[in-house]
Amino acid sequence: MTENKRRIPTQGRALATYEAILEASFQILDQEGELRLNTNYIAERAGVSIGTLYQYFADRDAILAELGHRHAEAIRNRIAAIVSESPDNSDIRAIVRALMDGGRGKPETRMLLSETLIRVRGESVIGDHHLAFLQSVSKLPGARRALTHEQAFILTQAAISLLRAAAAAPKLKLDRIRLEDELVRLMESYLAALN
Amino acid sequence: MTENKRRIPTQGRALATYEAILEASFQILDQEGELRLNTNYIAERAGVSIGTLYQYFADRDAILAELGHRHAEAIRNRIAAIVSESPDNSDIRAIVRALMDGGRGKPETRMLLSETLIRVRGESVIGDHHLAFLQSVSKLPGARRALTHEQAFILTQAAISLLRAAAAAPKLKLDRIRLEDELVRLMESYLAALN
Amino acid sequence: MTENKRRIPTQGRALATYEAILEASFQILDQEGELRLNTNYIAERAGVSIGTLYQYFADRDAILAELGHRHAEAIRNRIAAIVSESPDNSDIRAIVRALMDGGRGKPETRMLLSETLIRVRGESVIGDHHLAFLQSVSKLPGARRALTHEQAFILTQAAISLLRAAAAAPKLKLDRIRLEDELVRLMESYLAALN
Amino acid sequence: MTENKRRIPTQGRALATYEAILEASFQILDQEGELRLNTNYIAERAGVSIGTLYQYFADRDAILAELGHRHAEAIRNRIAAIVSESPDNSDIRAIVRALMDGGRGKPETRMLLSETLIRVRGESVIGDHHLAFLQSVSKLPGARRALTHEQAFILTQAAISLLRAAAAAPKLKLDRIRLEDELVRLMESYLAALN
DNA sequence: GATGAATGAGAGTTCATTCAT
DNA sequence: CATGAATGAACTCTCATTCAT
Numbered sequence: 001m002t003e004n005k006r007r008i009p010t011q012g013r014a015l016a017t018y019e020a021i022l023e024a025s026f027q028i029l030d031q032e033g034e035l036r037l038n039t040n041y042i043a044e045r046a047g048v049s050i051g052t053l054y055q056y057f058a059d060r061d062a063i064l065a066e067l068g069h070r071h072a073e074a075i076r077n078r079i080a081a082i083v084s085e086s087p088d089n090s091d092i093r094a095i096v097r098a099l100m101d102g103g104r105g106k107p108e109t110r111m112l113l114s115e116t117l118i119r120v121r122g123e124s125v126i127g128d129h130h131l132a133f134l135q136s137v138s139k140l141p142g143a144r145r146a147l148t149h150e151q152a153f154i155l156t157q158a159a160i161s162l163l164r165a166a167a168a169a170p171k172l173k174l175d176r177i178r179l180e181d182e183l184v185r186l187m188e189s190y191l192a193a194l195n
Numbered sequence: 196m197t198e199n200k201r202r203i204p205t206q207g208r209a210l211a212t213y214e215a216i217l218e219a220s221f222q223i224l225d226q227e228g229e230l231r232l233n234t235n236y237i238a239e240r241a242g243v244s245i246g247t248l249y250q251y252f253a254d255r256d257a258i259l260a261e262l263g264h265r266h267a268e269a270i271r272n273r274i275a276a277i278v279s280e281s282p283d284n285s286d287i288r289a290i291v292r293a294l295m296d297g298g299r300g301k302p303e304t305r306m307l308l309s310e311t312l313i314r315v316r317g318e319s320v321i322g323d324h325h326l327a328f329l330q331s332v333s334k335l336p337g338a339r340r341a342l343t344h345e346q347a348f349i350l351t352q353a354a355i356s357l358l359r360a361a362a363a364a365p366k367l368k369l370d371r372i373r374l375e376d377e378l379v380r381l382m383e384s385y386l387a388a389l390n
Numbered sequence: 391m392t393e394n395k396r397r398i399p400t401q402g403r404a405l406a407t408y409e410a411i412l413e414a415s416f417q418i419l420d421q422e423g424e425l426r427l428n429t430n431y432i433a434e435r436a437g438v439s440i441g442t443l444y445q446y447f448a449d450r451d452a453i454l455a456e457l458g459h460r461h462a463e464a465i466r467n468r469i470a471a472i473v474s475e476s477p478d479n480s481d482i483r484a485i486v487r488a489l490m491d492g493g494r495g496k497p498e499t500r501m502l503l504s505e506t507l508i509r510v511r512g513e514s515v516i517g518d519h520h521l522a523f524l525q526s527v528s529k530l531p532g533a534r535r536a537l538t539h540e541q542a543f544i545l546t547q548a549a550i551s552l553l554r555a556a557a558a559a560p561k562l563k564l565d566r567i568r569l570e571d572e573l574v575r576l577m578e579s580y581l582a583a584l585n
Numbered sequence: 586m587t588e589n590k591r592r593i594p595t596q597g598r599a600l601a602t603y604e605a606i607l608e609a610s611f612q613i614l615d616q617e618g619e620l621r622l623n624t625n626y627i628a629e630r631a632g633v634s635i636g637t638l639y640q641y642f643a644d645r646d647a648i649l650a651e652l653g654h655r656h657a658e659a660i661r662n663r664i665a666a667i668v669s670e671s672p673d674n675s676d677i678r679a680i681v682r683a684l685m686d687g688g689r690g691k692p693e694t695r696m697l698l699s700e701t702l703i704r705v706r707g708e709s710v711i712g713d714h715h716l717a718f719l720q721s722v723s724k725l726p727g728a729r730r731a732l733t734h735e736q737a738f739i740l741t742q743a744a745i746s747l748l749r750a751a752a753a754a755p756k757l758k759l760d761r762i763r764l765e766d767e768l769v770r771l772m773e774s775y776l777a778a779l780n
Numbered sequence: 781g782a783t784g785a786a787t788g789a790g791a792g793t794t795c796a797t798t799c800a801t
Numbered sequence: 802c803a804t805g806a807a808t809g810a811a812c813t814c815t816c817a818t819t820c821a822t
Contacts, residue, residue: 014781038816049783050818060817150373154357154381161356162349178345186349186385193384208801209806233791244808249793403822404785428812439787444814540763544747544771551746552739558700568735576739576775583774599802623795634804635797645796787819798808 068117075102263312270297302362458507465492501557653702660687
């Protein structure tokens with residue numbers, strides 16, 4: 001809110017411009033990498049002038065932040081959807097899968113968006129994830145006790161962090177299915193150990 | 196070795212210069228952040244000319260890589276030392292502690308160095324960590340079976356990744372002791388689950 | 391056209407800037423020599439920022455190329471004008487004179503511009519000269535037969551090359567009138583020998 | 586003599602070093618192009634220290650000049666040899682052939698060496714060529730009269746200049762045999778026209 | 781609101797040359 | 802004589818951002 005120095009438009013053409021800028025940014029990020037993501041190029045790809053871009057976003061980071069924000073929201077929605085669909089069955093695997101598949105773009109892009117969000121918005125973001133994550137986890141049979149700050153951190157960040165590490169090292173060619181299995185194993189065993 | 200396009204000196208003055216450049220780089224990174232780490236400033240702080248800097252390092256990344264290399268080596272040495280000192284007692288906690296305390300600088304700096312190393316040197320680095328890590332872990336009672344690629348990845352990267360995440364969000368003010376406890380718990384329970 | 395990575399402006403202020411950069415470049419080249427022709431100095435003399443310069447020209451060579459392009463065009467126009475004015479009388483001397491006098495600047499500068507154009511744009515340029523040149527030459531009484539590749543090369547390059555050589559050695563203090571006479575003699579005798 | 590600020594060695598090891606520097610320079614020029622011809626690299630390839638290089642050559646241009654000097658000398662020797670072998674038969678073709686084949690290296694390299702010599706030593710060089718050239722030409726039946734400055738220039742530079750132009754535009758793929766024929770035709774017809 | 785020309789600090793890098801050892 | 806570590810002026814080019822129109 002206060003972080004975006006510019007108004008977020010809610011109507012018509014202005015909204016379309018706003019979205020075009022974000023979409024262009026995402027495309028560049030996903031297709032050409034972070035190095036090519038500069039404001040002039042974003043404006044060009046979005047079909048607006050650089051001046052217009054700055055009418056909607058205070059600076060370069062604001063664009064990145066919004067992109068990261070939406071990415072995080074997509075993941076949270078996914079988790080929420082999974083949980084609401086089958087509240088009894090909601091388990092670790094569903095959450096892990098949401099983390100792996102949620103959002104758009106290549107794993108590297110998704111990683112970068114998560115990173116960026118943390119970098120430019122700081123703590124609050126992790127708080128967001130905490131919320132969605134813990135809400136889901138707390139419904140699990142094995143999560144009775146109150147969690148310490150550090151335990152919550154592990155629960156909410158372990159899978160994300162490891163997926164990030166995996167995305168950062170594509171040369172390792174980790175198998176997605178097996179990785180999912182191991183992440184589930186990691187978290188389930190940790191959850192069990194907490195009780 | 197071959198990655199450094201410039202000669203690594205072995206004698207007197209040149210070696211001192213080489214070290215001065217690395218030391219200055221580390222100081223800047225630790226005290227002023229990555230943004231201020233530019234080659235001109237490094238040279239200035241090292242008390243050498245920019246030309247001298249480029250006689251020892253092919254480019255900016257080469258400096259970062261060497262710093263990361265040394266950081267990783269420090270951690271490996273630490274792990275090796277812990278294990279060799281009390282081979283029977285070597286346990287997960289010792290390894291986690293090595294990861295948390297090994298190397299110099301603020302957590303953020305250490306994180307950045309690990310990152311950088313992965314970014315500029317790629318896979319091989321993770322391989323190095325794998326080696327040191329697995330050698331230690333494999334001596335533990337609970338690690339009998341052959342590990343899959345993905346399991347090894349989890350074992351070697353979980354603690355590192357989470358420490359990285361913790362370093363990236365200093366605002367969370369996580370307690371180091373408790374975090375260590377949880378990391379140990381996480382890994383021990385995972386190891387147990389693997390058998 | 392496609393070689394200029396940056397947009398060529400067609401409107402007011404931008405066009406003036408574009409021309410100012412070219413004019414400043416030409417002045418520097420003509421007055422201070424190629425060594426002083428660096429982008430910062432060009433921008434300074436043109437009264438624009440270095441950033442502006444790079445908005446219109448992809449790199450230093452692009453400026454030189456455009457200068458060379460205009461120079462070549464000036465010569466071609468001159469030849470065309472001479473030929474169209476007195477189509478019957480158009481002779482070798484008119485062409486040689488166009489080569490000697492066409493374009494602006496000192497002989498050294500003109501030579502350098504021709505050179506540069508060839509260096510950065512390659513063959514196509516020579517092709518352009520060929521065209522203008524041969525069109526003129528082919529109207530002469532003594533040029534009936536079809537020319538081989540090598541003959542056309544001699545016809546189009548002999549005068550240019552020798553003028554270049556003359557410009558490169560100002561210490562020889564060659565007399566322009568006499569040089570013109572000899573170039574005419576050279577080419578007329580060659581043309582005669584071709585038949 | 587006065588141009589080389591350093592002594593030209595005539596004995597043993599020093600001479601070998603001197604030659605090694607020149608040879609390395611030539612190799613670099615011919616194989617890797619002018620851009621890679623920097624003093625540090627020359628010293629490295631010559632197997633001497635940069636300091637030693639500067640013991641024998643006042644500056645970078647001095648090396649280039651000596652290379653150009655030797656190149657010109659090779660051509661002169663060639664012409665002299667051709668003429669002395671068959672003084673009766675010595676003709677334009679022999680001279681043109683000497684210009685085309687004399688010296689070592691690719692056409693581009695030879696061209697560059699000629700250029701360089703002119704650039705760094707100026708007029709005197711052309712004088713050298715004049716000498717050798719005119720001596721040969723004056724023995725021809727068709728060159729009786731005294732030549733003007735400009736006529737001598739044409740005679741001595743036409744073939745060189747055109748060969749230079751040909752070397753500068755390798756894309757034209759001019760045929761060496763045919764080009765030789767045309768150069769001979771050009772010069773013979775000019776010589777005839779002079780009488 | 782929208783435009784896009786203009787800005788300019790600053791980054792990385794090269795290379796001829798010097799001089800203490 | 803030879804070494805090679807050190808120098809630093811100079812250069813090209815990028816990109817986030819501003820502001821007059």
